[in-house]
Amino acid sequence: MKKIIFLIALFLFTTLMTTKVFGQTSLEEYNYVTRGYKIQVESGLDMKKGYQFEDIDKQTTKEREAVLKVLYRIKEGNKVIAAYLIIYKRSGLPTEYICIPNPNSGEEIMNKYWTQLYDGTSLASERLQLISYLISKRMKW
Numbered sequence: 001m002k003k004i005i006f007l008i009a010l011f012l013f014t015t016l017m018t019t020k021v022f023g024q025t026s027l028e029e030y031n032y033v034t035r036g037y038k039i040q041v042e043s044g045l046d047m048k049k050g051y052q053f054e055d056i057d058k059q060t061t062k063e064r065e066a067v068l069k070v071l072y073r074i075k076e077g078n079k080v081i082a083a084y085l086i087i088y089k090r091s092g093l094p095t096e097y098i099c100i101p102n103p104n105s106g107e108e109i110m111n112k113y114w115t116q117l118y119d120g121t122s123l124a125s126e127r128l129q130l131i132s133y134l135i136s137k138r139m140k141w
Contacts, residue, residue, distance in 0.1 A: 024101075024102050024104050024105040024106065025082055025083040025099070025101035025102045025105040025109055026082075026105075026109075027108065027109060029051075029071065029073070029082045029083055029099075029101075030083065030099050030101055030105075030109050030112060030113075032048060032051075032071075033071060033083050033085045033097060033099035034097050034098070034099045034116070035097070036048070037053075037085060037097055038095070038097050050073065050074055050075065051071055051072065051073060051074065051082065052071075052072045052074055052079070053069050053070070053071055053072075053085070054069065054070050054072065055067070055068075055069055056068040056069060056070055056084075057134060057137060058134075059130055059133060059134040059137075061130065063090055063091045064088070064089065064090045064091075064126075064127075064130050065087075065088070065089045065090075066086055066087070066088050066089075066130045066131055066134045067086065067087040068084060068085070068086055068134050068135070069084065069085040069086075069087070070083075070084055070085075071083045071084070071085060081102070082102075083099050083100060083101050083102065084099070084100035084135075085097060085098070085099060085100075086098040086100065086131055086134065086135075088127055088130070088131065090123070090126075090127070093123070096116075096127070098113075098116055098117070098131070099112075099113065099116075100113065100135070101113055117131075
């Protein structure tokens with residue numbers, strides 16, 4: 001009997017982990033934050049169903065601006081943080097949409113995040129300075 005209860009509990013835990021009850025960022029959510037949100041705003045489209053953005057903070061210098069937003073996944077009236085979005089603007093360069101996924105999101109998504117942050121350009125460290133400051137002030141999981 002104990003073995004059966006243990007196996008049922010193990011099955012339920014595994015199911016919960018794979019259905020993202022614990023707030024991991026899915027690949028679909030990551031792609032929405034990095035690409036879909038821009039299209040939505042530029043085209044005047046409605047918010048993605050089952051999600052809500054909330055503005056958190058903004059940091060501005062002479063030539064740069066970083067806006068921090070949180071993306072909530074809404075299910076059955078509960079709001080769970082799906083990801084954070086940083087909109088990074090620098091004069092003369094295209095706006096960047098950076099997704100900060102939940103740290104438990106898996107290797108593929110964390111690698112995408114790492115690659116976007118450290119893109120090899122000379123502006124990467126400048127961008128990270130402003131973003132790091134903004135994040136350290138406001139982020140909560």
